[in-house]
Amino acid sequence: MLKLHYNLEKLSMGLVVAIIVAASIGGIVEIAPLFTIDETVEIPDDLRPHTPLELAGREIYMREGCYACHSQMVRSLADELDRYGPYSLASESAYDHPMLWGSKRTGPDLARLGEKYSDAWHVQHLIDPRSVVPASIMPAYPWLMRRLDTGLLRDSMATLARLGVPYGDDAVAAAQADALAQARPDSDGVDGVFERYGEDVAVRAFDGDPAVLTEMDAVVAYLQSLGRLTDAPYGILAGEDGE
Template sequence: MLKLHYNLEKLSMGMVVGIILAASIGGIVEIAPLFTIDETVTLPDDLRPHTPLELAGREIYLREGCYACHSQMVRSLADEIDRYGPYSLAAESAYDHPMLWGSKRTGPDIARLGEKYSDDWHVAHLIDPRAVVPASIMPAYPWLMQPLDTSILQGQLSTLAKLGVPYDADKVANAVADAVAQSRPDSAGAEAVQERYGAHVALRAFDGDPANLTEMDAVVAYLQSLGTLTKAPYEMTAGNERTAGAVQ
């Protein structure tokens, strides 16, 4: 085998053909299953899309490059399930564009982060990580206290709707109002947010100040939603002693 490879390296065109062949086989193995994804991945009945405020937070999360240090995929390994909770299901990311499973873990995986810590903890951690976790190497993000730009929310929801995310005309039309109302639980529009996105959607001033809608509100709302968009992973593992404590 080594001699064959050695002789192949002497022939540039042969080497090129070999590389193309190897890459093609790898590509087919990865791509072929996608043609049957509708039959192999079933969406949970209770799966909801992100609210406009959570979606805005996700965009800021992408903008700041947070995905470069935090994966969002709990693997089906005993030690991961012990630490993070139920392993990730493909269906959980059905509405994510792009999906953020990843493999980089400079920081911990955050697929099950939702409601694990308080809003105050997240705000303090984002403003000054070392004030909360002294050994943290995470950068500080104090500028997230600036006002949130909601001008593109309707366009984002409309675009995602064309990609199959269940944002109907009512959700698109009320995108900005819903983003504001979610951070103001006592406002007139707060109840409408839960009517559109489900009774379990969190309604509160995530940054502690209901008078101002900030990027911090959006990011914390997004982080608190992670792992809460469906109960499917918890229900699948409810009988497993290893994850029974994580069931919500």
């Protein structure tokens, strides 16, 4: 057997072909199920896409590399269910491009973070993490208090719409106005936000100052939306408890 392997190694082209065949088999096994993803993942009826402000916050979250230390995928392990809540469903991320499940937990999982802490807590935590969590090793992000650039929101939403995210033409056209209105609860555009994204959307001055729309507003709005875009996971957990 060893002699056969030794002789095979001397046939460089044969070895290359064998490697390609082995890699192709592995690739097909991993890729083929993705072609049936629409059949295997049922999108919850109540799943809503991110609002323009939350979407902007998600982009900043990725820009700052937050996904490198925080996962967004609660596994079906008893200790994780106790700490974080219901396990994550693939359908929860149906509108996420890219998904941010992650595998690294230098910091805690964020899949069920929404409304767990106040806006003020998040703002202080992002500006000076150790002021609220003394043992934290998270870097500070004070620059998030700068003004939010909403110039690319329409293009981002239009691109996501082509990928299947249910953003209508009216939502794309109103992207910048909706982002501003979500952080100004007394503005005239609030009704439009509720009309397009539902009555459960959080509308408030996330950074505490409604006068200026900041990156902090966007990031906190995004963090407060995590785990709150659908009730599907909580319904499954309630069903399991009732059995």
